[in-house]
Structures are given as structure tokens and as C-alpha cells.
Amino acid sequence: MILELTLIVLVPTVIGVSLRTKFSAFFARHDSAYAGIGSILYLLILLAVVGPNASTIIGYGWYAFVIAGAALCLNLIGYLVGMSSRLLTSDRKEVITYLFTVSKKEFSIAAAFVAASGLPSEIAIPAAFFAVIQMITSPIAAKILARH
Numbered sequence: 001m002i003l004e005l006t007l008i009v010l011v012p013t014v015i016g017v018s019l020r021t022k023f024s025a026f027f028a029r030h031d032s033a034y035a036g037i038g039s040i041l042y043l044l045i046l047l048a049v050v051g052p053n054a055s056t057i058i059g060y061g062w063y064a065f066v067i068a069g070a071a072l073c074l075n076l077i078g079y080l081v082g083m084s085s086r087l088l089t090s091d092r093k094e095v096i097t098y099l100f101t102v103s104k105k106e107f108s109i110a111a112a113f114v115a116a117s118g119l120p121s122e123i124a125i126p127a128a129f130f131a132v133i134q135m136i137t138s139p140i141a142a143k144i145l146a147r148h
Contacts, residue, residue, distance in 0.1 A: 064129075067126055
């Protein structure tokens with residue numbers, strides 16, 4: 001199971017990086033479209049997790065806010081750890097790279113693993129909450145960084 005999931009993640013990544021490296025001029029022309037395509041694909045993964053569990057999530061009531069608060073705290077701690085890279089480097093591009101690499105957890109892989117492993121899909125609900133928080137905070141962080 002782990003091998004299959006690893007291949008599902010690694011093979012497209014290796015192919016994508018190889019194509020991007022070999023045909024960089026072609027792929028660079030379409031850079032503006034990749035974020036939108038990635039978001040749509042990501043939302044489809046998220047929908048696959050949340051859809052079947054909608055009644056469970058609604059049944060959480062106020063506990064859903066506790067999960068969302070925990071996800072927000074985890075996300076903000078990730079940004080804080082990423083910003084601590086300023087202690088290591090003063091290069092703005094490196095700091096931004098650290099910031100987004102550290103703050104972005106692989107929640108979509110967690111959701112895919114739960115789906116592929118046959119575990120109860122409710123296990124992936126916290127990952128779905130974190131995904132929503134990440135999709136809200138990332139553009140805000142990017143906008144703040146663009147101003148400074």
C-alpha cells in the first residue's frame with residue numbers, strides 16, 4: 001500500500017520536474033495557469049474527503065471550530081518557523097522559500113493515504129480542515145510578502 005501511494009506521488013513529480021527542466025521555455029509561458037489548475041485539482045481531492053463525511057462534519061457542531069482553531073494554530077506556527085530562517089539568511093528569496101516550504105504541510109497526501117489505505121475517511125477530516133486554512137492563509141501571506 002505504501003509503495004503504491006509513494007509511486008502515485010513520486011512518479012508524476014519526477015515526470016513534471018523532468019518536463020519542466022527540459023522544456024522550460026514552453027512551460028514558463030503557462031505559469032499563470034498552473035496555480036489555478038493546481039487549486040482545482042486540490043479542491044477535487046478535498047471534495048473527495050469532505051463530501052462523504054459532510055454529515056459527520058456538521059455533527060461536530062462547535063467541535064469543528066476547535067479543529068479549525070487547531071489547524072490555524074498549526075499553520076501560524078509553520079509560518080513562524082519559516083520566518084525564523086531570517087536567523088540563517090538575509091536573502092529575501094531564501095526566506096520566502098523557507099516560509100512556504102515549512103508552513104505548507106502535506107495535508108493532501110494525508111487525505112490520499114487515508115483514501116488509498118481503506119481507513120475510515122473520517123480520519124482525514126482534520127487534514128481537510130487544515131487544507132481550507134492553508135488555502136486561506138497562503139494568499140494572505142503572499143500578498144503581505146509582495147508589499148514588503
